[in-house]
Amino acid sequence: MSKRIVIIGGGDAGTYTLEAIMKRKEDVAITLLKKDRYGSVSICGLPFALQGIYPLKDIELQEPEFFQSRGIDYRTLTEVTEINLEANSVTIQTGEELEYDYLVIATGSRPFIPSIPGVELEGVYTVKDMEDGERIEVAMNDPGVKNAVVIGAGTIALQVAVAFSKNNIKTTVTKPRPLILRSMLDPDIASKVQKKLEELEIRFILGKETVAIKGDGDVKSVLIGDTEVPADIVVACAGMRPNVDLAKEAGIEIGESGGIATDPFLHVKKGRGYIDNVYAAGDCVEVIDAITHRPRLSMLASTCVTQAKVISDNIFGDNSSFDPVLSPTVANIAGLQVGSVGITSETAKRYGMKVITGKKEKPTKPRYYPGRKSMLMKLLFDAYSERLVGAQIISEDQVADRIDELSIAIRSGMRARELRMMEKSFDPSVALHRDVMADAAEDALNV
Template structure:
């Protein structure tokens, strides 16, 4: 390994996981991890389920306690923000003025919630959900909330919706574009999610933005397209942005996504020149999308964790290129599982692809076996190549999304997927799996399209 002094700025899924991996594989390394947060090594993805009392308390989300860091030889400094990166002097400076030199630096500063530029957005009672402290603050307010407004129809807000409904609050969800989860779902699939939320008691407003958040001492209402909606709690769920302030201050190159530009070894650039001693990963860094070949940021824990292993490899001198990504994802909204992988129809069109699609509704178990649920599937292909898929149901979603991710990642056609052998038992699947059926029908559509050319 080139240089023993490794400094990590950020202790999320990418930074801390890479530090742990490195400590295990290079016990002689001098590893320092800085985080502005008081608690690290916890699951952000679990917070909506603590709010909904599926998980008993936030402490259950903490994966590692400080004694584990010491046992590994990690110097983890919590509640310590980095104020400056000196690339030429190979050092970082903390908010308290301490200067720490490094041989290799990893920037893993993560992301921050997007705060829409509307009046009243900083009133007490307006929340975001990113850190453990955010989750605890929201949990305390949830107990007394009568009228809740979620601004934004993305996964984070929608996963918290059941907690508000189960607490007896009147819930309104506002999404400025005409559908929920626009980056993950096609409109007709998003309609299934909206219908589910409305059936549970939520009011969903799409295609209209928020004019203002109103109140004096604290939030009292939200104005949406002229309508005043009572609110004693507001959750901002309008997306996230890469946290690149430090990188920008250090003149590190940023890309079209707003994230840090990295190569396949996660090395950053300054003025177009690759820096061998500085890497970046996680929500703050843009990588290459598999299907389009264009820069993307996928701010999910599974991606950050996977990137961390490659960062550790490259710090150790084992040059392992990070492959283009697909980012299979699943969002759990109460008892509804919403999965997606690859491109939506809109994303295809933006990439110059006119996709062929097929949608199917099937069962998760044999028709005669009790407890089966409906599953909705939509597949997309660019000719003979699968490029995307969306699956929604109350069970059997995650596994099918993973199968579809593998199929897309390997460049399979709909016919290839339809021909794959699948298991069968009445409690877990009908004789012909719904994913197989959807692939068969899309393969026929592809064949007809070829004949008509």
């Protein structure tokens, strides 16, 4: 008899888990249930579609029919209203009950919408799914839209701000805290990104509360502190929260970070024990940080990919476990590539960790080679062991490979002295013979 597997959610975690199970070519009956009408969608690609780099429709990577034609019971516009752990079943909005042998909870996250008067006005949007993208695209292409306000200053918020700026919409970015990209970069690095965006005439009002969104039916302005900013469109992009209501109602334990608590095999917990046939993955799940060893969230597609493999392996008896995370992160913001892995100085301070830092900015190619770019790298080391615990990079050149390299360095326990002496490849067309990473490590040792 085939194994009945039900997946709740069709975002990255649900889709990657579905694909990992399909690759096994085992005798299974898979049902995937998702609320919206689209198939597999890359939401991270949405801001670049709004910037005009490619059509918005291109971020739907696979339509529902792709999975349905392969024997998957792939249901869109379907909401799960209840999980019954005792009966091994879920109930959908029509009242139909679906039994399972294995359940995967991949309910994702939802936008944090600040409690601001006027947030319900027409012209106020979030950035959570394809339909949000469609609405924003229509609004920003309206010739009457001249001013925009983005509430939030994370990567998606800044990329949306760039989209508005490219569309000749006067744009203001605001948040209550005084720093942008706070979870990713130290202030001295983040300030370089802000300067780049200010050169595009994107205005920043930081460290002030958004008091109200004003308008009569349609949004007209936003009151930030005591400054009233004209706005024809507002995007609330102030972060995401784990979507755990369904799990919580079923009695599944929620961790201190707000995500679903799991064991290393990604089994969910109810009461004192973990449930062998119920898993959770993605934005809705609490993970353990590899540096601080404390619970946290890791809302990254790369995290979902690994979790999907773990769940698929365990369903078929291969006993995989999910390791603590480093959450390597990269983003392209107005042509400036930003990367981070491990902890920031703020995180170190929060957990009482003493760190030494080294920083260096230099070209990525020799001075005689045309088209060279600058790269700024900051490395954080534990002050006692000198082990690498964090890294931050900004450059117009390739950053992702560097962040992945530094992720491996952290995992392997490399120290500042080892990075300073590390052999690096050299060709004037692609690299310097004296690398920025070695210089940043040496700077930390001098401290």
